[in-house]
Structures are given as structure tokens and as C-alpha cells.
Amino acid sequence: MAExxxxxxxxxxxxxxxxxxxxxxxxxxxxxxxxQGVFGYIPWESARTVAEQMNIPLARIYxxxxxxxxxxxxxxxxxxxxxxxxxxxxxxxxxxxxxxxxQELGVEENETTPDxxxxxxxxxxxxxxxxxxxxxxxxxxxxxVTAGDVKNIVAEWRAKEAETA
Amino acid sequence: xxxxxxxxxxxxxxxAKVAAAQRExxxxxxxxxxxxxxxxDVHIFCCNSTSCRSAGGESVLEALESAVxxxxxxxxxxxxxTGCMGLCSLGPLVQIEIKGxxxxxxxxxxxxxxxxxxxxxxxxxxxTPKEQPLEISEFLSEHILPLDIPFFTKQEKxxxxxxxxxxxxxxxxxxxxxxxxxxxxxxxxxxPEEVIEEIKKSGLRGRGGAxxxxxxxxxxxxxxxxxxxxxxxxxxxxxxxxxxxxxxxEGDPHAVLEGMLIGAYAMGATTGWFYIRAEYPLAVxxxxxxxxQAKKFGLLGNNILGSGFNFMVExxxxxxxxxxxxxxxxxxSLEGKRGSPRPxxxxxxxxxxxxxxxxxxxxxxxxxxxxxxxxGADWFASMGxxxxxxxxxxxxxxxxxxxxxxxxxMGTTIREIVEEIGGGVADGKxxxxxxxxxxxxxxxxxxxxxxxxxxxxxxxVGSIMGSGGMIVMDEDDSIVDIATFYLGFTVDESCGxxxxxxxxxxxxxxxxxKVADRKGTKEDVEKIKQIAHAMQKASLCGLGMTAxxxxxxxxxxxxxxxxxxxxxxGSDAE
Numbered sequence: 026m027a028e029x030x031x032x033x034x035x036x037x038x039x040x041x042x043x044x045x046x047x048x049x050x051x052x053x054x055x056x057x058x059x060x061q062g063v064f065g066y067i068p069w070e071s072a073r074t075v076a077e078q079m080n081i082p083l084a085r086i087y088x089x090x091x092x093x094x095x096x097x098x099x100x101x102x103x104x105x106x107x108x109x110x111x112x113x114x115x116x117x118x119x120x121x122x123x124x125x126x127x128q129e130l131g132v133e134e135n136e137t138t139p140d141x142x143x144x145x146x147x148x149x150x151x152x153x154x155x156x157x158x159x160x161x162x163x164x165x166x167x168x169x170v171t172a173g174d175v176k177n178i179v180a181e182w183r184a185k186e187a188e189t190a
Numbered sequence: 191x192x193x194x195x196x197x198x199x200x201x202x203x204x205x206a207k208v209a210a211a212q213r214e215x216x217x218x219x220x221x222x223x224x225x226x227x228x229x230x231d232v233h234i235f236c237c238n239s240t241s242c243r244s245a246g247g248e249s250v251l252e253a254l255e256s257a258v259x260x261x262x263x264x265x266x267x268x269x270x271x272t273g274c275m276g277l278c279s280l281g282p283l284v285q286i287e288i289k290g291x292x293x294x295x296x297x298x299x300x301x302x303x304x305x306x307x308x309x310x311x312x313x314x315x316x317x318t319p320k321e322q323p324l325e326i327s328e329f330l331s332e333h334i335l336p337l338d339i340p341f342f343t344k345q346e347k348x349x350x351x352x353x354x355x356x357x358x359x360x361x362x363x364x365x366x367x368x369x370x371x372x373x374x375x376x377x378x379x380x381x382p383e384e385v386i387e388e389i390k391k392s393g394l395r396g397r398g399g400a401x402x403x404x405x406x407x408x409x410x411x412x413x414x415x416x417x418x419x420x421x422x423x424x425x426x427x428x429x430x431x432x433x434x435x436x437x438x439x440e441g442d443p444h445a446v447l448e449g450m451l452i453g454a455y456a457m458g459a460t461t462g463w464f465y466i467r468a469e470y471p472l473a474v475x476x477x478x479x480x481x482x483q484a485k486k487f488g489l490l491g492n493n494i495l496g497s498g499f500n501f502m503v504e505x506x507x508x509x510x511x512x513x514x515x516x517x518x519x520x521x522x523s524l525e526g527k528r529g530s531p532r533p534x535x536x537x538x539x540x541x542x543x544x545x546x547x548x549x550x551x552x553x554x555x556x557x558x559x560x561x562x563x564x565x566g567a568d569w570f571a572s573m574g575x576x577x578x579x580x581x582x583x584x585x586x587x588x589x590x591x592x593x594x595x596x597x598x599x600m601g602t603t604i605r606e607i608v609e610e611i612g613g614g615v616a617d618g619k620x621x622x623x624x625x626x627x628x629x630x631x632x633x634x635x636x637x638x639x640x641x642x643x644x645x646x647x648x649x650x651v652g653s654i655m656g657s658g659g660m661i662v663m664d665e666d667d668s669i670v671d672i673a674t675f676y677l678g679f680t681v682d683e684s685c686g687x688x689x690x691x692x693x694x695x696x697x698x699x700x701x702x703x704k705v706a707d708r709k710g711t712k713e714d715v716e717k718i719k720q721i722a723h724a725m726q727k728a729s730l731c732g733l734g735m736t737a738x739x740x741x742x743x744x745x746x747x748x749x750x751x752x753x754x755x756x757x758x759x760g761s762d763a764e
Contacts, residue, residue, distance in 0.1 A: 050544065051506065053526030058468065058507055085527075092528035092685075093509030095468050112431030112628065112661050113587035115675050149510070149679070152433035152470060153241035154587035155278025155594050166244035 035070035038063055043078040053081060053089060057096060066097035094149075101144035102137040104182045106130075107161045111150030114158040118171070122158055123147060125172035129179050142186060143179070209496025212488035213374075216365055219487075223366035230268040232312055234258075235285040235355060238271035239440050240433070240472050242281035246300065250282045253301035257308035266316055267308075270363075273353035273441015277341055279593035285354065286312065290320035297335040306330055340610040341592045346573065348581045349557045350597045353441035358476050361483040364444040370489060372563035376452050377497035382412055385456040389559070392567035393579030398424055398515070398552030399627065399656045400732070401578070401645035407549055411457040411539040414547040421459035422543065422550040423450055424520055425466040425473070428512035429628030430679065432659030434583040435553035437595055439466065439473035442557060443480035447503070449556030451489070452563060454501050457549050462503035465520055468510060478505060512629070512683035516731045517550045519685065530687045531731035552657065554583055574600030578644035582655070588625075588662040591616045604639040608662055619664035623747070627656025629676045629683075630736035632743030633669065652743040654736065669751045670706050673744040677702055680737035691734030694725040702741065708755045715752060719745065 030037050042059045046052035056079070060071050067090055076083040090096045108114075108123045123145075127133060130143050137144045153159055156168030162182055167174065197205070227233070236251045251271055258267045275283045280297040284307065287293045296307060307330065314324055326334075356363040364370070376385055390405030411419070423446065427435040439446060450462050466474050481503055484490040492500045511529045513519045519529040521543045542548025558580060562570045571579045578600040584607065587593045591613030598607060604624050608614065615621045623633045626643075632653030634641060641647055645655050663672065681695040698721045704710040705718075722738030729735045745752060 049504070051524050051526040054509055054523065055506060058509070088528050089526070093511050095508075095510035110430070112625070112659070112672075112675070113593075114431075116588055116661065116663060116667055116672065148469065149428070149512070150430040150433070150469070151240070151244075152436045153244045153278065154431055154433060154585055155241050155281065156245055157587065159244070161244075168245055 033070055035064065035068040036074045039071040039074035040078060043075055047079055053079060053086070054093070057086075057090065061096060064100070066100050068100075099137075100141075101146075102141050103186060104142055104163055105144045105146065106178075107146050107148045107151070109149075109151050109157070109159040109161070110147045111154060111157070113154035114150075117158045119158040121172045122160060122170050122175065125175035126160075126179075129175050142183070205493055206496060209488070209493060213495055216370065216487060219362045220365040223360075223362040227268070227366065230266060231289045231316060232263075232267040233287045234267060234269045234308075234312070235272045235275075235287070236269060237273075237275045237281060237283045237354070238358075239274040239278070239437055240470070241274070241278040241437075242283060243472070245281045245298075247282035249301045250284065250299050250304045253304035254284070254308060257305040258312075261308060261313055263308070263313065263316070267312060270355075270357050271359075272356060273358045274350070274437040274595050275354040276345070276350070276596065277335065277592055277594040280335060283335070288312070288315050291315060293337060295335040295337055296330075296333045298333060303330070303333060339592075339613075341594075341596070341613065344606065344611050345597050346581050346599045347597050348561055348573075349438060349445075349554055349583050350441070350595065351561075352445060353437075358441050358443055359479055361444060361480070361487060364442075368564065369444055369560070370448055372560035373448050373451050373489070374495065375563055376455055377495055377499060382456045382458065385452060385563070386412060388567045389456070389562060392562045392570040393574070393577075394555065394558055394562060394570065395578065395645060396552055397554035397558070397582070397657065399630065399654060401655060404551065404555055407539065407551070408453060408456050410537075411459075411547055411549040414539055416547040418461065418544075418546045419457065419459045420543045420546055420548040421450055421454040421457065421462045422517075422520070422524070422538075422548055423462070423464045423553060423556055424515065424517070424550050425464055425470075425477075425553045426508045426515045426520060427467055427470075427553070427657060428515045428683075429630075429657055429659045431587055431661055432585045432628055432657055434585050434595060434658040436467070436470040436473045438553050438557050438583070439470070440476050443473075443476045444484070445557045445560055446477075446553055447480050447484055447489075449559035450503070450551075451494070451501060452559050453549065453551060453556065455499050459549065460501065462501060463524055463543070464503065464505045465514070465524055466505065466507060468507040474505070474507065481505065511685075512679070513685045513731070513733050516733060519731065520550065521548065528685070530685050531733075533730060554658070575642060575644045577646055578655075582643060582658060584643075584658045584660040586612050586660050586662070589616050589619065589664040589667065590614070590662040598643070600644045601642045603642050604634060604660075607643070607660065608639065612662065615662060615664045617664075619666065622663045622665050622667060623669065625653070625661040625663070625672070625740070626659065627654035627736075627739070628659040629680045630654060630732065630739055631656045631659070632739045633663075633672070633747055634743075635747040638747075652739065652746060654739070669744045669748040670702075670755060673741045674699070674702050674706050676740040677737065680733060684733065684737075688728075688730035688734060690725045690728040691730065691737065694721045694729075695734065695737055697721055698725070698738070698741065705752060705755055709757065710755065711757050711759045713759070715745070715756070 046056040160167045160170045254269045282299045284299045285295045394404045395401040514523045514529040516531045519531040523529040538548040583597045621636045681699045684691045686692045701714045
């Protein structure tokens with residue numbers, strides 16, 4: 026069967042993802058995970074494509090997207106900073122770390138810096154409580170973080186991004 | 191089940207041949223793996239759990255492997271990446287076993303240290319006669335973690351037993367350590383009723399927190415006739431500050447899968463589902479790998495090991511919703527919907543996922559199953575207390591000296607866990623309280639920590655066993671802040687379906703914050719208590735019913751910390 030490409034990457038990629046999951050039961054969340062894995066968030070075009078392809082009302086897709094914390098509806102920055110606020114991290118001062126990041130980057134929780142470089146978010150337990158408090162930046166874990174470490178962490182990633190830019 | 195009457199003799203013969211070949215393959219694999227392991231004089235075990243990887247464990251593993259290679263020790267030394275070794279706060283951990291010598295563990299290993307370990311310790315040990323002690327440089331010996339400390343000696347490892355000595359990504363290692371023998375025993379020699387009877391006899395209760403007897407749940411499920419039946423593994427470990435289940439999936443995925451297969455056989459399930467938190471990518475990866483291997487070797491699929499038992503599994507991810515640990519919400523999420531709980535009855539065993547009979551067990555519960563079948567119900571029941579049998583894994587964290595994953599027999603006191611295994615409170619501070627059960631549990635004050643861990647005693651003091659989070663708080667921690675933190679978490683995670691939880695939780699949090707900010711009165715505290723009791727009685731699911739626990743238990747045991755923050759009114763005001 027000849028396939029028609031729309032030329033819109035958000036649509037075409039979503040069509041591909043849905044093809045894989047369409048015939049499996051209860052797979053909407055898995056399809057959404059995969060799309061977010063590609064784009065870092067769920068673009069509106071993708072959500073609409075999933076709705077059409079899987080024959081699910083768009084409202085139901087957004088019901089799911091907004092219910093679960095994991096899904097993002099807007100593109101995050103290139104560097105995602107996740108400050109863990111599980112209990113172990115919390116009692117060891119994760120909120121001070123979060124405040125330091127807020128101050129350093131000039132953004133609030135779940136916001137992206139205007140240059141779209143950094144996205145700051147809080148997560149619930151990453152499963153390495155022995156190293157608390159923990160912050161993860163694009164997959165790299167920083168353990169026993171203090172507010173004083175924040176400046177250096179941000180500088181490290183700014184430099185890294187400047188190198189690759 | 192395969193309907194044997196419809197098969198021609200030729201087909202039956204063919205099926206039997208396939209099954210015999212599968213069994214032979216597994217036996218061969220186990221034998222070869224054992225021989226391979228015996229070939230080496232030295233085994234270097236390198237922890238590869240999320241925690242140790244986060245602390246740099248992957249580069250340590252690479253450094254060990256390359257050092258073994260560059261020193262031309264490949265013939266004698268085997269480097270094995272393993273699951274969690276337990277003492278996560280001192281990771282990355284590396285354990286070295288040399289024939290004829292005592293095992294040695296190194297803590298906080300860096301790539302440089304890893305190379306030195308190979309060069310200075312391993313290479314030297316190979317050359318030196320076994321009777322002769324080795325001289326180790328100060329730099330290295332500073333990183334030695336003695337294995338005779340209570341952290342290791344006081345534990346009783348059942349669920350975690352296989353983890354620190356074998357590669358979780360290798361089916362061969364699992365079968366070499368006796369894996370899938372329990373499944374074979376069940377399929378070859380036991381009827382489903384006998385399996386259920388054995389689990390009932392063992393006294394195993396659900397490790398997810400509520401403690402429902404596992405055998406009984408299986409029995410209920412086995413009695414339901416349905417066109418399709420499901421077995422679900424709840425791996426949506428939502429308690430922030432607890433990571434037992436993720437470590438079990440990462441460290442011994444085949445054990446969980448084997449436990450599910452046995453349960454599925456007992457209840458007559460046709461499809462299994464793993465529901466794993468998306469925040470645990472390594473656990474997901476290892477489980478996917480285990481499923482792939484099991485399919486390849488005939489441990490999943492049709493006519494498993496020639497028994498006529500057919501079973502397939504699917505893996506689904508959570509998406510960051512604490513409420514999805516509740517079984518009816520979990521099933522809604524598996525169906526691809528938002529995770530809203532629904533009233534029970536009907537219970538999942540009657541009408542569960544997609545309306546079909548479903549049995550839901552937690553990761554740790556399933557990991558216990560193969561051990562119970564292999565060693566017998568009596569062995570399992572010999573551990574623990576009257577009503578809580580076996581062991582329990584805890585994630586011991588917070589202000590404790592040795593934080594990590596610990597497994598103890600039920601009935602061990604909290605004091606033993608914190609003060610002996612955990613080495614007491616860090617930095618010489620005084621212990622204030624211990625929280626079990628996470629946001630659904632309660633605080634246990636220092637003067638009550640001689641309490642034995644078991645379902646009923648924890649409940650009696652207003653906490654719960656929970657899935658295994660154990661957070662230690664010291665004298666400087668504010669109880670009011672902790673209670674506010676937990677309630678903030680559950681309010682944030684409330685699905686909003688029922689009013690007691692949605693409105694009650696929010697209102698209680700506002701009052702609690704008011705008190706925490708030193709703006710509250712005695713009346714506010716009374717209102718908090720009223721709302722708490724209403725939530726406990728009227729909420730739809732466990733989330734709302736247990737959300738007030740941290741607040742109530744802190745009010746009960748630490749009233750002075752609240753009083754100290756209250757504004758004096760009426761007769762109290764001078």
C-alpha cells in the first residue's frame with residue numbers, strides 16, 4: 026500500500042508510532058511515551074494524529090496527557106534539570122537546591138529559560154535515595170548536591186552546549 | 191491450555207520433541223554457565239543498579255574490564271555486572287572473590303581506584319600463595335568495606351539473595367543459580383490447587399503494603415471462569431523515597447517473571463502484564479530483556495516446557511501518577527485511560543482489566559514465589575512472626591549512617607534495622623522518628639522503635655508496612671514540615687474523583703500550612719483532625735483513606751511540635 030506522507034514530522038512520526046501500537050490493547054499511553062521520546066513533548070499535531078489513527082476522541086487523549094505528570098505539552102529546553110523531591114532528598118534539603126536553580130536560571134518549576142536552553146522540573150524519587158539529595162541533568166546524576174554546587178552545574182552545561190552549538 | 195484431543199498423534203509427538211529440546215537447552219545452558227564460572231580464579235562483581243550507576247558505576251565497570259584486559263588477566267579473572275549490593279550510600283560497590291581468600295568489598299570506587307584494585311590487589315593475589323597475606327596500599331585499604339559489619343551480617347536475604355552475585359541480564363546465570371527450577375517443579379509435579387495450597391501454607395502476604403494473603407487471592411482468582419484471565423505485576427512503586435521494587439526488577443528480573451508464571455499457572459491466567467514506573471528506565475530495560483530471553487527459550491508462549499500451559503506477557507509503562515499503585519486505578523491506566531480508581535466490589539479477581547478476572551501482585555511478592563516453591567512453605571513460614579511470615583525488603587534512607595536496601599526477617603525491630611544494620615543516625619545526631627509506608631504511612635517516635643516490623647503491629651501504632659520505605663529523621667528535622675511534605679504529595683497526586691480526598695485533602699493542607707507558618711490556632715488543629723477522620727472513612731480508595739496518616743501520627747506523637755507553632759487564642763492567651 027502506498028503511503029502518503031504529510032511532510033509534517035510531528036504527523037508522520039506519530040503515524041509510524043501508532044502503527045506499532047494500534048492493534049495492541051490499552052496501548053495509548055505507550056504510543057504517547059514513544060512520541061514524547063522522539064520530540065521531548067507531545068506536539069498538538071501528534072496528539073491529533075494519534076486521535077485519528079487510533080480512533081480515540083481528542084478530548085480523551087488530552088485527558089490522559091494532562092492527568093499524568095510525565096507528559097509534557099510544550100517543548101522543554103535542551104538541557105533538562107530534574108531536582109528529585111522524594112522524601113529522602115526532601116529531608117536532606119532538596120528544596121534549597123531547587124531554590125538555587127530557580128535563582129541561577131531565573132525560572133520557576135516547570136519553566137524553560139527564554140533562550141530555551143534549560144528546563145527546570147521537580148521529580149518524585151529517581152530510586153537512588155542513598156545518594157540524596159539528587160539532581161539529574163540530561164541523564165547525568167549529581168549526588169549529595171548542595172545549593173552551593175548549583176552555579177557550577179549550570180556553568181558546566183552552558184559550556185557543554187556552547188561547545189556543541 | 192492446549193486441547194490435546196484435537197491434536198493428531200504426529201502433532202503431539204512434534205510438540206513433545208520441541209519441549210524436550212527446550213528443556214535440554216536450558217539444562218545445557220545452566221551447565222555451561224556453571225563450568226564457565228568455575229574456570230575462573232577471580233570473580234569481580236560490580237554493582238550495576240540505578241544507584242551505583244548514578245554514582246559512576248558504569249565507568250567503574252568499564253575501567254575494571256579494560257584493566258583486566260590490559261594486564262592480560264582475562265583467562266583468570268571474570269568481571270560480572272550485578273544487581274544491588276545493598277549499601278547504596280557508599281556506592282559504587284565492587285566485590286572481589288578470589289579462590290582460597292576471603293571476599294573483599296570496596297566502597298566509593300572510582301575508575302582510577304578500579305584500575306588500582308586490578309593492578310595492586312587482583313594481580314598480586316594471583317601471584318601470591320594463598321596462605322600468604324597480601325600487603326595493600328593505604329589508598330586501597332581506605333576503600334575496603336568490611337563484610338563483617340552488622341549491615342551485612344544481620345540481614346537475611348531471600349528476595350535479594352541472587353542479586354549481588356549474578357548478571358541480571360543473563361538468563362544463563364539465572365538458570366545456573368537454580369532459576370526456573372521452581373517453575374519446572376510446578377509444571378511437572380503440581381496441580382494448580384497444590385500450588386495455591388503451598389503458597390497459602392507459607393503465609394505469604396502481599397508486599398505492596400496492604401498485606402492481603404497471596405495464596406487466598408490466587409484461590410479466589412482460580413475459581414473464576416472467564417474467557418481470558420490476567421495476571422498483573424504492580425511495579426508502579428510510587429512511594430517517594432523507596433526503591434525496593436525497582437532494584438528487584440533491575441537485579442533479578444527473571445525471578446519476578448518466574449513468580450508470575452507460577453501464579454498464572456495457579457490461577458489459570460492467559461496473559462500477564464507488567465506495569466512499571468516510567469521513571470525507572472533501567473528496570474524497564476532489564477525486564478524487557480528478561481521477557482525476550484524467556485520467549486526465546488520457551489519459558490513464555492504456547493505449551494511452556496511441554497506442560498500444555500500457555501502464557502504471554504506484555505509490558506506497559508506508568509506515566510507518573512502515584513494513584514496508579516492502587517489496583518483499580520492501575521488497571522484503568524493499563525487500559526490506556528486516566529488512572530482513576532473505582533469502587534470495589536467487584537474486586538479485580540471477578541472483574542478486572544478489560545472486565546476480565548485479574549490477579550494483581552506486587553514485585554516483591556512475586557520474587558518470593560520461586561523461593562517458596564523451591565524451598566517449601568515450611569521453610570518460608572519458619573521466618574517471621576505469627577501473622578507476618580518471611581522477610582521484608584526496606585529502603586533505609588534519610589538521616590541514617592548506612593543507607594541502602596536491606597532485607598530482614600519479619601519481626602525484626604525497627605531499632606535493630608536503624609541502629610544495628612543502618613549503623614545509627616548519621617553525624618552523631620539523635621534519632622527523632624522513623625517513617626514507614628511513605629505518604630500512606632505514619633511516624634514512629636524514637637521511644638517506640640522497639641516495635642517489630644510486621645503488618646499488624648505497624649498498623650496498631652497508626653502506620654503501615656507499606657511497600658518498604660523507611661525514612662530516618664533526626665533531632666533537627668521538623669515533624670510539621672515532614673507531615674506537610676507528605677500531605678502536599680498526596681494532595682498533588684489525588685485523582686480528584688471523590689470529594690473527601692479532593693476537597694478534604696486540599697483543605698487540610700491549607701490548614702496545615704497555616705499552622706506550619708505559625709498562623710494557625712488550636713481550632714485549626716481540631717479541624718485538621720476532623721477532616722482527617724472524614725477522609726479516612728469516606729474516601730474511595732487507599733490514597734485518600736491513608737493520606738491523613740502522616741498528619742495524624744505526627745499529631746499523636748509530637749503534639750508539642752504543633753503547639754509550639756500555634757497562635758494562642760481565648761483562654762490560652764495570657
